[in-house]
Amino acid sequence: MNHSVTRPQLFFLIVKTQIGIGLLSLPSKIQSSAKGDAWISVLMAGAAIQLLLIVYSQLLRKFPNQTLSDITIRLFGVYIGKAVNFIYYVLFVLIAGYAITLYVRLVHIWMLPMTPGWVLLLLIIGTGIYLALENLRVIARFFVLTSVLFGLLILISTLNFTNELQVANILPVGESGFAHMVQGSEKTVFAMFGFEVILYFAAQVQNNGKSLIRVFSFANGFVTLFYAYFVFLCLIGFSPKVLERVNEPVLYMFKGLTYQLFDRLDLIFLAIWIIPMTATIVSYLCLAGKSLTANQSSYRKLIWFSGVLVYLLGLYLSSMESIDLFRKWVEYGYLAMIAALPFLLWLASFLLKNKKKVGSA
Amino acid sequence: MKSTFRRTPLAPQAGSFPIALEAGSIERKIDQVNAYMSHTEDLMIRRIETNDQSYALLYLEGLVDKDFMQAAIIQPLQESIELAPGQVVSSASIAKSSDVVRIGRALLEGYCVAVTENDSEAVMMSAGKKEGRSVEEPRSEQIIKGSHEGFNECLSTNIYLLRKRIKSPKFKLGYYTLGSVTNTKVAIIYMDDLADPKIVEECLKRISSIQLDYLYSAGNIDEWLEEHPFSPFPQTIQSERPDRVVSYLMEGKIAIAVDGSPNVLVLPITFFSFYQSPDDYNSRWIIGSFYRIIRLVSFILATCLPAFYIAIVSYHSEVLPIGILYSVKVSLTYVPLPPILEALLMQTILELLKEAAIRLPSPIAQTIGIVGGLVIGTAVVEAQLVSHTMIVVIGLTAIASFATPLNEFGTSLRILGFPMMLAAALFGFFGISIMLMAIFIHLCKIETLGVPYFTPFGPFKGKENAKDMYLRLPRWMDDKEPQSGKSNPLKPLFSGRWKRS
Known part of the structure; x- marks a missing residue:
């Protein structure tokens, strides 16, 4: 059976994976370093990712129809290649576990303070596995379907314009200086993780012989603007001092809105936001499966196994007092694996090309 | 593709072994057929003696049209001289066979079978009767405008x-x-x-x-x-x-x-077929599209409304502003049941009423409607077993689920409402989100005969199918030419399709 996906589907696969829990607390995180220029930091992060995406597309063009795990095996040989893929697998599971911990924590704080964490974890992982077990085409269908909700979220967010907004908060533009902005964009990149799905999913795109860079760029552009828009809203909606203290400013922003029929729009927003957050988990489970196997039946087994691993990891991390150290290690390790290593692979592919033609086999 | 249809009623059927009709006397043949048909008493035998031939006509009494048989089979046979039955009989379908199994099948199809003394093959002549309801409007799928014909049992x-x-x-x-x-x-x-x-x-x-x-x-x-x-x-x-x-x-x-x-x-x-009705096409496109949207809204209402209500009153009452919250909470004050039980109780009562009224003759069904709907509904609220708001919510849900053009689908929706309510009672909005996600994942997953169930949303086909799925846009906007499926270059533009000259 043909399990390929179309280009628009790839677009939504990327976007849905990237947009997730990171955005909710992003504005206050960047604001602590970049101040009023936080929105510029987001754009800079988008530009940095764009550079990386160019490397990705060059790499993928050299190896059409191959996922990252195929490429590592080709370039490093079977043993080292498999070891590298295993590192990827571990990282995907760790990232999924980290994301799910934040997710459960968020639901705990905002929605269900009394429900035990393990039940929430079970529900999320259960839904995640239910979808991740299927082939990529089905996952893409669901992602495309639920992308309608982004429109709804943007619609809800426009309600904030009725609030008192202080455009002066972001002025003067560029006040905080370049170094601070770079610091801010570093944090943004972590919140934008998810573009690396390209390395695994692009291989399944219909006639991917043509360059996919346009799809990548559109996805990146969309995510960057989406993030910048929400960061911007928060910057002009909160005074700088408040913004530093609030944990999830994007949600908090909606708390102030009140209407005749409805209060607490933040809860509605969060109820919708649950879907992109779960989608992120699904993507990482799927990546974890794909990083080690290409065969559908072993993929299914691996998804079950990784699901259990993520569940246990989530349980463990939820019980920890602070996961800052864990976060730091995972984030930088992950960044190295998805930015530095593909770059090296790309360079290595040049060396290989001198010896034998790569794309021929 | 080659034709795969083989089993016409008179063709030999795979799996059953032929029993040859023995040559010899008519009586012997009749006995053989009679034995095969378990000596049933409605197997009629009519003997015809002509100058040179004697026939026995066998048929099943209830299945053949006697007037037709009289005029088209018996009379010509009696009057024929030296002609085979196949040449004189004016039946629509005639076949010959010496296989008792096939003869039996023909009898069951309403054929009249003639056996003769010296021919080992029997002649089977169609003389079937057609009886049944006339073509009426189907009760379960009534429409306002358009054809009022319905299928019947024939x-x-x-x-x-x-x-x-x-x-x-x-x-x-x-x-x-x-x-x-x-x-x-x-x-x-x-x-x-x-x-x-x-x-x-x-x-x-x-x-x-x-x-x-x-x-x-x-x-x-x-x-x-x-x-x-x-x-x-x-x-x-x-x-x-x-x-x-x-x-x-x-x-x-x-x-x-x-x-x-x-x-x-x-x-x-596909999923969206259940939301189409012939009515949409018989009225103008604006009306058709409007009702499509209403029906799609009914899908969300029928599955989520009680769950939403339960989640709000039991977890997130802060979602309601103080004015509404007050009136909802007041009606809940003296209700002893938790919202989930309230909802389950009312849903069950509703299903009971529906099930009880559905098979009764309509005058009694009306009584049930009055007793059930009005008396029980009012009394249950006055006795403070169930809150006012819950009655409104359940009533709306029921109406929404009946709004689907096909009854079967509406029932599935109400059944889906139960796990939804449970999830809402246990986990509030989070439960609803997870449950909805599970439902939509399921919809994206299933395929029927290789066609994704949730087309065109699942695999997004964009404009191609959307025109007739969640909306009912005008027929002429379909940019496919009907027969060839090619794009029509002379497609009239949206504005000024017919211009006044």
Whole structure:
């Protein structure tokens, strides 16, 4: 059976994976370093990712129809290649576990303070596995379907314009200086993780012989603007001092809105936001499966196994007092694996090309 | 694709061994047929003696048209001189066989069988009677405007109703005989040029694999064909409306008609087909689209409304502003039951009322409606067993679920409402989100005969299908040419289709 996906589907696969829990607390995180220029930091992060995406597309063009795990095996040989893929697998599971911990924590704080964490974890992982077990085409269908909700979220967010907004908060533009902005964009990149799905999913795109860079760029552009828009809203909606203290400013922003029929729009927003957050988990489970196997039946087994691993990891991390150290290690390790290593692979592919033609086999 | 239909009623059937008719006296032959038909007493034998021949006509009393037999078979045979029955009889279908099994089958089809002294082959002449309801409007799928014809229990009438609407040589029909005891005739109908050959092949393969003794109705076949028996969503449409089935046939779908059942099965079907009604096409497109949207809203209402209410009153009452919250909470103050039990109770009462009223003659059903709806509804609130708001919520949910054009689908929706309510009672909005996600993942997952169930949303086909799915845009906006499927360069533009000169 043909399990390929179309280009628009790839677009939504990327976007849905990237947009997730990171955005909710992003504005206050960047604001602590970049101040009023936080929105510029987001754009800079988008530009940095764009550079990386160019490397990705060059790499993928050299190896059409191959996922990252195929490429590592080709370039490093079977043993080292498999070891590298295993590192990827571990990282995907760790990232999924980290994301799910934040997710459960968020639901705990905002929605269900009394429900035990393990039940929430079970529900999320259960839904995640239910979808991740299927082939990529089905996952893409669901992602495309639920992308309608982004429109709804943007619609809800426009309600904030009725609030008192202080455009002066972001002025003067560029006040905080370049170094601070770079610091801010570093944090943004972590919140934008998810573009690396390209390395695994692009291989399944219909006639991917043509360059996919346009799809990548559109996805990146969309995510960057989406993030910048929400960061911007928060910057002009909160005074700088408040913004530093609030944990999830994007949600908090909606708390102030009140209407005749409805209060607490933040809860509605969060109820919708649950879907992109779960989608992120699904993507990482799927990546974890794909990083080690290409065969559908072993993929299914691996998804079950990784699901259990993520569940246990989530349980463990939820019980920890602070996961800052864990976060730091995972984030930088992950960044190295998805930015530095593909770059090296790309360079290595040049060396290989001198010896034998790569794309021929 | 080669023709896969082989089993016409008079052809030898695979699996049954032929029993040769013995040559010799007429009595011997009659005995043999009689024994094969278990000496049933409605097997009539009429002897005809002419100058040179003696015949015995065998037929099953209830199945043949006696007037026709008298005029077209008995009379010519009596008057014939030295001619074989095949030459004088004016029956529509005549065949010869010396196989008792085939003769038996012919008798059961309403044929009249003539055996003679010296010929070992019997002549089978069609003389079947057609009796049944006249063509009426189906009760379960009434519409306001448009055709009021409905299928009935006679297969040939049903095929007539379809053929009358599609006068095309591409209208292809194949007969199958299902049920090893009942030998029910089943017709598989599709447009040869429009239906996807792969889907047709798969469907025929599944139908020929059906092994059962007794075929009740079209619903039986549905159970054998569907791929996801544990899914709450129906994967075929059973319709009693010829116009509906015709529109599906023209979309390249397959219709299965079963003799004795007024429901015609259509497959492969998608989610949005359940929200289309012939009414949409018989009125103007704005009205059609409006009602489509209303029906799609009803899907969300029927599955989520009680859950939403439960989540709000038990977890997130802060969502309501103080004014509304006050009136809701006041009505809840003296209610002893938790909201989930309240909702379950009311839903159960509602289903009970519906189930009780559905089979009663309409005057009694009305009484039940009054007693159930008004008396119980008012009393339950006055006794403070259930809150006012809950009655409103459940009432709305029920109405929303009845708004689907096909009753079967509405029931699935109400059933889906139960796990939804449970999730809401346990986890509030989070539960609703997770549950909705699970439902939509399920919808994206299932496929019927290789066609994704949630087309065009699942695999997003954009403009191609959207025109007739969640909206009902004008027919002329369809930029495909009807026959060739090519784009029409002379397509009239949106504005000024017909200009006043």
